[in-house]
Structures are given as C-alpha cells and as structure tokens.
Amino acid sequence: MPIQMLYFAWVRERIGVAGEQVTPPDDVRDVAGLIAWLAGRSAGHAEAFADPARLRAAVDQDFVALDAPIAGAREIAVFPPVTGG
Amino acid sequence: MPIQMLYFAWVRERIGVAGEQVTPPDDVRDVAGLIAWLAGRSAGHAEAFADPARLRAAVDQDFVALDAPIAGAREIAVFPPVTGG
Amino acid sequence: MIRIVVAPQPIDLASEIAAAEADGAGAVATFTGLVRADDGVDCLELEHYPGATEAALRRVAESAAERWSLQGATIVHRVGPMRPGERIVFVAAAAPHRGDALAACAYLIDRLKTDAPFWKRETRGGASSWVEARDSDTAAAARWSATGTE
Amino acid sequence: MIRIVVAPQPIDLASEIAAAEADGAGAVATFTGLVRADDGVDCLELEHYPGATEAALRRVAESAAERWSLQGATIVHRVGPMRPGERIVFVAAAAPHRGDALAACAYLIDRLKTDAPFWKRETRGGASSWVEARDSDTAAAARWSATGTE
Numbered sequence A, B: 001m002p003i004q005m006l007y008f009a010w011v012r013e014r015i016g017v018a019g020e021q022v023t024p025p026d027d028v029r030d031v032a033g034l035i036a037w038l039a040g041r042s043a044g045h046a047e048a049f050a051d052p053a054r055l056r057a058a059v060d061q062d063f064v065a066l067d068a069p070i071a072g073a074r075e076i077a078v079f080p081p082v083t084g085g
Numbered sequence C, D: 001m002i003r004i005v006v007a008p009q010p011i012d013l014a015s016e017i018a019a020a021e022a023d024g025a026g027a028v029a030t031f032t033g034l035v036r037a038d039d040g041v042d043c044l045e046l047e048h049y050p051g052a053t054e055a056a057l058r059r060v061a062e063s064a065a066e067r068w069s070l071q072g073a074t075i076v077h078r079v080g081p082m083r084p085g086e087r088i089v090f091v092a093a094a095a096p097h098r099g100d101a102l103a104a105c106a107y108l109i110d111r112l113k114t115d116a117p118f119w120k121r122e123t124r125g126g127a128s129s130w131v132e133a134r135d136s137d138t139a140a141a142a143r144w145s146a147t148g149t150e
Helices: A009-015 A029-039 A043-048 B008-014 B031-038 B043-048 C013-021 C052-067 C098-116 C136-145 D014-019 D051-066 D096-113 D135-147
Strands: A003-008 A021-022 A056-059 A061-066 A077-078 B003-007 B021-022 B054-058 B062-064 B074-079 C002-007 C028-034 C043-048 C072-078 C080-082 C088-095 C118-124 C127-130 D002-007 D029-034 D043-048 D074-079 D080-081 D086-097 D119-122 D129-131
Touching: A003 A009, A009 A043, A009 A077, A029 A056, A029 A077, B003 B008, B008 B043, B008 B074, B031 B054, B031 B074, C002 C052, C013 C028, C013 C072, C013 C088, C013 D002, C013 D029, C028 C098, C028 D014, C028 D096, C043 C072, C052 C072, C052 C098, C072 C098, C088 C098, C098 C136, C098 D029, C098 D096, D002 D051, D014 D029, D014 D074, D014 D086, D029 D096, D043 D074, D051 D074, D051 D096, D074 D096, D086 D096, D096 D135
Parallel strands: A003 A077, B003 B074, C002 C072, D002 D074
Antiparallel strands: A003 A021, A056 A061, A056 A077, B003 B021, B054 B062, B054 B074, C028 C088, C028 D029, C043 C080, C043 C118, C072 C088, C118 C127, D029 D086, D043 D080, D043 D119, D074 D086, D119 D129
C-alpha cells in the first residue's frame, strides 16, 4: 500500500516538494529504514536526509522515534525539530 | 506635635471616622503604646483596638511592626491585614 | 517601563496589554483577577490607602524589574464597588524571554496580595463583611524570599 | 472550555481574553509571544503541519486541564508570514484560583514549544534561515514531567 509522505521546513525545501506518494520495499520496516531508502531517490532527498539525528517524524500524525515501525502507516511526515511559539 | 491618624476597613468602621488628629503623651513611644492609649478614647476605639494581633500599621506610609517607634511621625495608619488583588 | 494605576474605573484590558506590548518585548505574561461569579457575592468593594498604595505597588514593580530582565511591569488595581465578573486587578510583565515574563508576572500578583494596602468587603444577600487575610497569600509571597529568583 | 485556533489572521487579544473570562473564572493568566523587534528580523514565517498541529495543541490543553483545576484553556497560534511586534502565540488559563491559572499558563506555553509541529523561518536583511530548536525549550518542557503538578 502506498504511503503519503509529508515534508516540512528545510526538509521540504531540500527535497523540493511538500509531499509524495511512495511504496517502499518490504524490507523497509521502520522510519529510519524509510528515510535511508528515500535518500536514494534524488540529490535533494540525500541532502535532506543526510543527518538523521536532525530529523523527527510522525506516523499517521503521532510523533514517533525513528525506530518506530511503519507497517500499516498511511501518512508519514519527516521534519526538523519543532521551533514553535 | 499632633499626629494625623488614619483608619481603614473595619478599624475605620468601628471607630466611626476615617481619621483624626491626636497628641499622645510623651510616655507613648511606639505604635503598640499609641494603640493602647487610643483605645481609651471611645467605645468604638476600644472595640477596634481590642485585639492588637489583628492590627497592622504604617508610620508615614511605611509599613512597620507594632513595636516601631513613633517619635517624629506625622501620619500613622492602623488597619487590618491587607486583602487586595 | 513601570506603569501603576489605582482607580475606580473599569480596567481596559486591550489598552493595558497594548501598552505592555509597546515596550518591544518578545514575551508578555499577564494575570487578571476578577470578582468570582460563583460564590454568591453580589458586590465587592475595595478600600485602599491613597498615596501609600501607589508607592507600595511601585516598590513591587521595581523589585520585579531588579530580579528579572524586564522591558515593562504594569500593575492596574481597581478600587471602589464592583460586580461579579468585573476585573479587580491586572498585572503584566514584558520581557525579551518568556521565562522572565512568566516568573515576574507571578511575582507581581503574589507580592501585591500581601504588600499593598487594599481591603476587600463582600456583600452577599444584603449582608456585608470584610474579607479576612489568607495564610496562602502570605505563603505565596514568602516563597519569593525563600527561593530567590527561581 | 478548551479553545484551539491555528490561523494566519492576526491574534485579537481583546476578544480572546474576553472569551477566557466568559468562563466565569476568578483568575486568568495569559502569555503572549511576539516577534521581537530588537534582533534585526524583518519577517518571521511560521510553517505547521495542518491537522496534526491542532491535535497536538488540544492534547497540551487537555493535559493542563487534567493537572490543574481550570475553567478554560486557550491556545491561539498564528501561522504564515508576520512582522516584528506582531503576536505569534497567545495562551490563556482561567481558573477559580490564581495559583492554578499561573501554573497552567506556564505549562501551556512550555509544552507548546516542544510538542506542537511549528517551524520558524526568519528573514534578516534579505537572507532567510530556519530557526534551530533550543535546548532551553526542551528543558522548560521537561521540568513539568520531573516535578509533577508543582
């Protein structure tokens, strides 16, 4: 099943799009694996995902650690640490 | 030299006036002594000053303890503990 | 930078907050005390010690400005009769950073409760009585002495 | 009782505070964050995660209402471009007593800084950059976990 990816802030800017639909292979099981796989899609993806320590994620709008499983996820967002308020 | 007394809240109500000029005798040296001396002026004064533990005072607008000296004071206020804000 | 008002007029929150913001701050914390509508009070009357009140409030505000990095400190206190739902007191602290604004705002209202000569009289169903001082107010003010600038 | 707004419109403080007071509270504490006018920023832009943002803010407000006795909790966050002196965020806590209102207000803004998906971009003299997360924000939010309800 395809996953709707969403990107925010400088992750969005580096990748060049605010979102995209992707269908990762079965051996991609967690967010960290998904990010590593996505990094191969373009130079922009590679730049955005170069340092996973600077990335945060949400699976179906729940904030998760990067080792969270992605099985069954419909929407996954990747973004920098938040700086609101 | 006469002292301008000021009374607030239920101290004012019991005494029946918001203020008065008084000239205590020389042996009245601190606020507690002044209060004891004033208590003899009327039934209202006696009622207002019956329990000094419930009274607070200011000498020339500075909040003081009841053992504060009154020498040279021009304005002395006596009132209940504050309940503002 | 320090604004002190003691007056019988209703407190105009929008203009007071706009004045606090005009200091160019990044953070403004405010506290508003209102006559509670839920405990049967028909009328609240605030008596004060003219002259001494303003001086006491100014000392409270100056003391806040010494403890925290502030761009502004405001204390507006209404006096005279007021009804449930009306504002009794408004304090505001403006600062570059939110920690200073929040701490100074709490300090202003805690100190004001014990350090300024105001007395409240409540009327309930025709019977009027003076409000007794609360130990919790003294404790709230005292923690600022005990713990320093937090 | 809980009011959450995320919108590009300027924050109307007078109406937000009036709404918080309408809960019948005796105490209303507020915090307003503004674009600082003193550090050379020409424009600030707030990006957010629509849907997830509102849900995160609602969780923060609900969590405050569980910790303290509140009559209302409000979070209004502006998004999009804004200029120095304009309001970014407004939080308010309404309660019967001031201790609850003050603590809940500080909690709302501290948690919001770390728990809600907002990102700031600053433009200074034509050059634009994303604001880095601050360790002090994480520390401010963490103290609510470490110390309980204070």
